[in-house]
Amino acid sequence: MxxxxxxxxxxxxxxxxxxxxxxxxxxxxxxxxxxxxxxxxKPQWEATAWIQVGEIGPTPAGRDPKVEPFQRVIDRMKTRLFQDAVLQRAGVPLKSRAAQLYRGSLKPDPDPYANLIGITIRADSSQQARRLAMATVDTLKRLHGDTNTTALVLARTRLQGLSEDLRVATRNREQLQRQLDAGQGGATSPAQVLAGVLLTESNTTIRAIKTERDDLVARLTDRYTYQTSLAWPVFVPEQRAFxxxxxxxxxxxxxxxxxxxxxxxxxxxxxxxxxxxxxxxx
Known part of the structure; x- marks a missing residue:
C-alpha cells in the first residue's frame, strides 16, 4: 500500500x-x-431445570445404582417419542410452533459427579416454558418410576427373606444353647460337642445375616434410594431470553x-x- x-x-x-x-x-x-x-x-422465554436421576440403593456391587444411566437418559430425551409424550402432557399440539421451539431448544447438560442433568427449554411465554419443563421432568419420572418400583419390590422381598432367615437362625441358636445348658455338670457327650460346633456356626450365620440385612435397610433409606425428581424449582427469568x-x-x-x-x-x-x-x- x-x-x-x-x-x-x-x-x-x-x-x-x-x-x-x-x-x-x-x-x-x-x-x-x-x-x-x-x-x-416473537418473544421467547427460557426455563432452566435440574433433574436428579433416581438411584436404587440395593444394587449389586460394580453396577451403576442409577435407575437409568446418564447417557441413556440424554439419548431418550432426544427421541421424538419422548418429546411427543412431553408435549401431550403439557397440552401442546405436536405440529405447532411451540412444539418446534421445544424440540429445538431442549438441550440436556449432564453433570455426572453431582448426579444432575440440566435442561433448558424455550417457549412463547414464561408460563408455557415452566409448564414444558415440569412436563419433561414428570414424563421422565413416570418412566423411571416403573423401573424403580420393580427394583424396590425385589429389594423388599429380599429384606423379608433375610428377616425370616434371621428369625429361624435365632430360634435354632436358642435351642442349641438350651441343649448345651442342659448338659452342664456332667460328662461331655458327642451330642453336646456337636451342639457346640453348631452353635458357633449359628452365631457366625446370624452375624452375616444381620450385616446383610442392616446394609439392605440402610440402602433402602432416602439417602441411597430415591425417585427421579427436580433438584430445585424450575427457574424462569422475568426478562425474555429472545x-x-x-x-x-x-x-x-x-x-x-x-x-x-x-x-x-x-x-x-x-x-x-x-x-x-x-x-x-x-
Missing part, C-alpha cells in the same frame, strides 16, 4: 465531516432495522457506526475518483 492510500485518524475525521450525511443515513438505517427487529421478532433488547441495541449502535464510517469512506473515495476523472478529461 502506498503512503498516499493510508488513512489516518485525522483523515477519517475530515472524511466524516465531509460525508456526514451518508454516514448518518447508514447509521439511521441500521438502528431502524434493529428497532424493527425488536418489534417484529430477543435480548440490550444486545440487539448494542449491536445496532456498533453496526450502525461501523457501516456509517464505511459508507463515508466509500463515498469519499467515489467523490475523489470522480474529481480525478474530470481533471484527467479536462
Amino acid at each position: 502506498n503512503q498516499h492510500d493510508e488513512i489516518y485518524l485525522i483523515d477519517l475525521w475530515r472524511i466524516l465531516r465531509r460525508e456526514w450525511r451518508w454516514a448518518l443515513a447508514a447509521f439511521v438505517v441500521v438502528v431502524g432495522l434493529s428497532v424493527v427487529f425488536l418489534r417484529v421478532a 430477543p435480548n433488547t440490550a444486545m440487539v441495541g448494542a449491536l445496532g449502535l456498533l453496526g450502525g457506526a461501523g457501516l456509517g464510517v464505511l459508507v463515508a469512506v466509500l463515498r469519499n473515495a467515489w467523490r475523489r475518483r470522480g474529481v480525478a476523472t474530470s481533471a484527467a478529461v479536462a
Whole structure:
C-alpha cells in the first residue's frame, strides 16, 4: 500500500465531516432495522431445570445404582417419542410452533459427579416454558418410576427373606444353647460337642445375616434410594431470553457506526475518483 492510500485518524475525521450525511443515513438505517427487529421478532422465554436421576440403593456391587444411566437418559430425551409424550402432557399440539421451539431448544447438560442433568427449554411465554419443563421432568419420572418400583419390590422381598432367615437362625441358636445348658455338670457327650460346633456356626450365620440385612435397610433409606425428581424449582427469568433488547441495541449502535464510517469512506473515495476523472478529461 502506498503512503498516499493510508488513512489516518485525522483523515477519517475530515472524511466524516465531509460525508456526514451518508454516514448518518447508514447509521439511521441500521438502528431502524434493529428497532424493527425488536418489534417484529416473537418473544421467547427460557426455563432452566435440574433433574436428579433416581438411584436404587440395593444394587449389586460394580453396577451403576442409577435407575437409568446418564447417557441413556440424554439419548431418550432426544427421541421424538419422548418429546411427543412431553408435549401431550403439557397440552401442546405436536405440529405447532411451540412444539418446534421445544424440540429445538431442549438441550440436556449432564453433570455426572453431582448426579444432575440440566435442561433448558424455550417457549412463547414464561408460563408455557415452566409448564414444558415440569412436563419433561414428570414424563421422565413416570418412566423411571416403573423401573424403580420393580427394583424396590425385589429389594423388599429380599429384606423379608433375610428377616425370616434371621428369625429361624435365632430360634435354632436358642435351642442349641438350651441343649448345651442342659448338659452342664456332667460328662461331655458327642451330642453336646456337636451342639457346640453348631452353635458357633449359628452365631457366625446370624452375624452375616444381620450385616446383610442392616446394609439392605440402610440402602433402602432416602439417602441411597430415591425417585427421579427436580433438584430445585424450575427457574424462569422475568426478562425474555429472545430477543435480548440490550444486545440487539448494542449491536445496532456498533453496526450502525461501523457501516456509517464505511459508507463515508466509500463515498469519499467515489467523490475523489470522480474529481480525478474530470481533471484527467479536462
